[in-house]
Amino acid sequence: MVLVAGPNVVVPSPPGESSDSAAVAVGAHGPSTTLQDLSSSASGFAFAAEVGVESTPPQQHETLAMRDSFWTASNAMYTTFTNAEIRRLLRFLKASPGPGRAWEAGKEVQHVGGGTSQAHGSLRSPSESYGFLSSPMTLPRQPQLDAEGQQHWSLILEAEAHFQVGDSEAGPYNDPLVGIRVLGHLLLALWPPCQPFGDSPYRRLCREVADIRRSAGSNEECYRELSRTGLLYRDHIFQIFWSDGETVSQEDTEVSAGQTAVEVPKAEDYLQYTLARDGYRCLVSGVYNIDSLLRSSELQQQYSTTNSGCSIVRTAHILSTSASETSTRAILRLFGLDTGMYNEVSTNLYTPSNTLSLQSSLRIHFSRLQFWLEPVHDQPNTYDVNPSPRLAPVFDTLVPRPRSRITLSGSGSAAGPVLPDPTLLAMRALCARVVHASGAVEQWDGALAVVDAP
Template structure:
């Protein structure tokens, strides 16, 4: 976890510099709470999420997202401070400002964790080894399916076809696909072995129900609206989380790291740089190339044109940029480390979810801490 930069070092515009002393004051107050602070240090995490998000959005305002997210965030912070030109000097007002900033920061933490940080393993794809239809037959069938909504059941096979049955980051071929389609074997022989692929979502699958589904939907809407993508928010929350623009075919171990916010993708001149906060994150696995280019499989493009059907969309640069911003902030602020600690602690709790997971406990604790930043763990 890093401290917020000083006013002299922070990289923001004049609007950001105007509210920065308030963030530094709130950070100092959280640091001086000492032993009375909660185990998970919620007040400090909340302030640092907010501060690093301000700086990150300004530093990346020249990319796909532009200035809209930065302006919106400054507006929300200013509203929380209730200032109009100058800072109120009373100790009571300062403490109230700190609390409002902490609550705002924790709400961002909770929202980004709910829609980006996966706590469970991905749903395995369903493979049918009873028959081996040719690639052409499978391609034609999936092209015809593309006219209907993509579901959790067919999202992976759609993404696999779009990506040429390969991991989008490493170019390695999916082992099940090569087994089913001998036509792929000669191509796969030129890559670094066969691997298990999974369907990674930029915004997580909304595979929950009831109260958790409502929390997810609200969080997705909140994040996308701040980033100026209300229409995309409505699309995702409206049941289209499995659309092609939200999907990436990814090697299974990389998918886990991606879902844990351990690395992200930053767009650079129509390509993507693979970035991690920790250089050792790929230490135990074959790392992806430092820069990758996404493209729809050329054979699928040709087949779609022959059938006067639009090829499936590639992953959305805007959604990837939003996820990248949230991943950077989660790592810099300590929020990612905090969530890992909460999950480790929840593994030891005697109260477990019916499916053996702890997602509902994490969600409950996040909701509790956002209502009261000083809640005891």
């Protein structure tokens, strides 16, 4: 079967599909969307049956679409579930008051490395998580910027309108339009009240726009150069933050449980160090690494007192190890991080500050910018786990289930371990929001689909 959420409909499996699994399409549609629209736009099949949305008063059962109407069928996410998982997801969608399951008020969340904290008691919607983002595509008309930013914003909006008209046949994911939207959303994201990097990145980008404005011989040339700058930033962001799941050999992660993260490791030992530092557990879900668990009676004893589960846990990188040095330096320079320790990171990405332990499927989502860790203001090493607009409707139903907030403390070190760098994580989070807001992720996925097609 195919399940489409927002309103919820069920359509039959396509001919030849196995009954052992089903494809799930989760997208949201406006509250006026008909079942016929859903069956044709999201699934392509004629049959659709409603699953009890209208029988529940709107104020008690907000559909995904009613809360976040900017979702469209083009943003649908397709993945494979067993029929048992389909039934569980269907029950969740019928019972949920909105996108994502609300945490029980006061429920404790066990942190990797020890300690607990109170989880959020309120529901987090994608639009609430994103701050300045009100749409995944179109640039806002009147954002909150200073006088310099407003002057540049008028020009950026002119360029967006120009490319919407001139390249309308190419659709919403054509290069010039995506480029100008990347530039626009990047300027919004760098506005100092929205990020922890201070005034410098915002001023640096404003100077880039001003230089283009002065040197352009015509409006057309100016628009093209602005878009080209946005596309360069798009390419740099994907170069250093997106990967198709970096491979790590089994031998690299077979760490002897009980090993402690006491001193900064040599480059060749950083994978072992990372897993030991993180308590042989996934930082986001808390599940234990099964390889380590099978090798250690001490770890098995810890495991028996928890209800965390176990799985394959692997090392993920904040800055991709396949990134070019040129792209890494360009982004670090934009954020004012091209000196000191961060200059060293650009030439050596195999360091504990650039790594975190994640369960294998969550690692893939992280590597593809489908969720990120957002630093919590005034709470050191504490992060909100924020999903992308595409993943948000089902994020809290993933197995293993991600937490909404985590605190990193490390384990087994009196001197204090080298934790994932909060500045790099903040930079990754900001860039992830930008490429999702601008439509660059959908464009990137489309390009990869063409490359991967037989």
